[in-house]
Amino acid sequence: MSPEALQRIDDALTRPAAQQPVWPDPQAVAGVRDSLLSAPPITLPSEVDRLRRRLAAVARGRAFLVQGGDCAETFASNTPAHLGANLRTLLRMSAVLGHAARLPVVKVGRIAGQFAKPRSKATDTHGLPVYRGDIVNSATPDPRLRVPDPDRMLRAYANSGAAMRFIRRLHRCGIAEIFTSHECLLLDYERTMLRPAGPGGRLYNLSSHFLWIGERTRQLDGAHIAFAALMANPIGIKLGPTATPEEVVEYLERLDPDHEPGRVTLITRLGHDQVEKVLPGIVEKVEASGHQVVWQCDAMHGNTHESTTGYKTRHFDRILAEVRSFFAVHRELGTYPGGIHLELTGEPVTECQGGALHVSDHDLRACYSTACDPRLNHRQAMELAVRIARILRS
Numbered sequence: 001m002s003p004e005a006l007q008r009i010d011d012a013l014t015r016p017a018a019q020q021p022v023w024p025d026p027q028a029v030a031g032v033r034d035s036l037l038s039a040p041p042i043t044l045p046s047e048v049d050r051l052r053r054r055l056a057a058v059a060r061g062r063a064f065l066v067q068g069g070d071c072a073e074t075f076a077s078n079t080p081a082h083l084g085a086n087l088r089t090l091l092r093m094s095a096v097l098g099h100a101a102r103l104p105v106v107k108v109g110r111i112a113g114q115f116a117k118p119r120s121k122a123t124d125t126h127g128l129p130v131y132r133g134d135i136v137n138s139a140t141p142d143p144r145l146r147v148p149d150p151d152r153m154l155r156a157y158a159n160s161g162a163a164m165r166f167i168r169r170l171h172r173c174g175i176a177e178i179f180t181s182h183e184c185l186l187l188d189y190e191r192t193m194l195r196p197a198g199p200g201g202r203l204y205n206l207s208s209h210f211l212w213i214g215e216r217t218r219q220l221d222g223a224h225i226a227f228a229a230l231m232a233n234p235i236g237i238k239l240g241p242t243a244t245p246e247e248v249v250e251y252l253e254r255l256d257p258d259h260e261p262g263r264v265t266l267i268t269r270l271g272h273d274q275v276e277k278v279l280p281g282i283v284e285k286v287e288a289s290g291h292q293v294v295w296q297c298d299a300m301h302g303n304t305h306e307s308t309t310g311y312k313t314r315h316f317d318r319i320l321a322e323v324r325s326f327f328a329v330h331r332e333l334g335t336y337p338g339g340i341h342l343e344l345t346g347e348p349v350t351e352c353q354g355g356a357l358h359v360s361d362h363d364l365r366a367c368y369s370t371a372c373d374p375r376l377n378h379r380q381a382m383e384l385a386v387r388i389a390r391i392l393r394s
């Protein structure tokens with residue numbers, strides 16, 4: 001890598017970075033980073049470029065984006081059965097939605113690298129340091145296993161590569177074109193996957209195809225936004241209800257200086273009762289700025305609550321309500337609602353309430369296995385797809 005590129009990376013990473021673990025042994029982290037810097041990356045620049053073209057089509061209203069998967073992948077669940085089940089659900093939803101929209105569907109999994117989690121609190125209910133994803137520490141409530149362990153970055157890399165090989169096999173069999181994505185959160189890992197490519201030597205983050213900046217790390221002058229600005233990959237930004245139109249346009253000035261259609265996906269996750277209040281102002285200001293973004297609705301993260309039985313959950317009706325309001329606002333303003341972003345699994349979990357099987361507060365305990373946030377199960381995801389298909393047709 002050129003000295004200029006290294007300097008630009010260092011400049012970005014000297015900014016304040018939220019949600020990073022405090023590693024007990026900085027030298028061990030440096031050792032892991034060196035190993036990863038010389039390792040073959042997970043994805044290829046040509047694949048990232050293909051996704052850039054696909055997302056440009058979404059931004060122009062010529063394709064629809066379906067993104068979904070686990071909230072948090074785990075090493076233990078990185079099995080053909082689990083990966084296959086999640087991909088099957090994603091593909092079936094995409095088939096329903098593509099048919100309804102009469103458009104090609106760009107399919108992106110939260111997969112092959114979704115191992116880092118931002119958290120609301122530093123400690124959990126046992127008073128232990130919180131679980132931050134398998135790439136950092138263990139979900140097991142044992143103080144020793146909650147200490148951030150840099151070797152986990154090597155395991156995350158190996159697991160991502162294995163999942164990527166599994167996905168590529170589907171691609172080679174001609175079953176489907178599926179892209180990967182995860183939150184660009186753990187900077188000690190993400191920085192090691194930057195590789196210069198192409199005539200201009202642009203930096204590709206080859207830990208994945210698509211990366212997004214989360215709600216808790218989107219500080220305008222923070223390290224995550226500056227780091228994302230260096231990457232050639234398409235970038236998502238999660239926008240919660242406190243996002244202001246001015247702030248959003250400032251993200252676009254920094255992340256999309258060349259006005260590349262689809263370079264940025266604005267992933268609104270506002271909460272079912274906030275969309276009509278917050279989204280119109282953002283859409284109007286972004287449209288006036290001339291940046292051609294992908295508008296995507298994350299119908300999960302603004303709709304989380306605790307059940308009377310003590311489980312973190314989301315109700316199907318609120319998830320659907322957020323999607324409905326998202327489509328309604330875009331229709332009203334004449335902009336294109338480009339896609340959806342969901343936490344889901346093909347496994348028969350009971351983590352979200354409602355749906356045709358009426359999962360209740362008391363049903364949640366039957367099969368609640370998520371490592372972080374509640375996911376739609378296969379039936380709930382398909383039911384949601386059918387309901388969204390009706391909106392697309394109307």
Ligand SMILES: O=C[C@H](O)[C@H](O)COP(=O)(O)O
Nearest residue numbers: 071117118119120121372373
């Ligand atoms: O996936 C998103 C966040 O990591 C998650 O919602 C935070 O969860 P917490 O509020 O339980 O920390």
Ligand SMILES: C=C(OP(=O)(O)O)C(=O)O
Nearest residue numbers: 071214215216238269301
């Ligand atoms: C952390 C996540 O979401 P958000 O940043 O929108 O809260 C997520 O997508 O799992």
Ligand SMILES: [Mn+2]
Nearest residue numbers: 071343372373
């Ligand atoms: Mn989540």
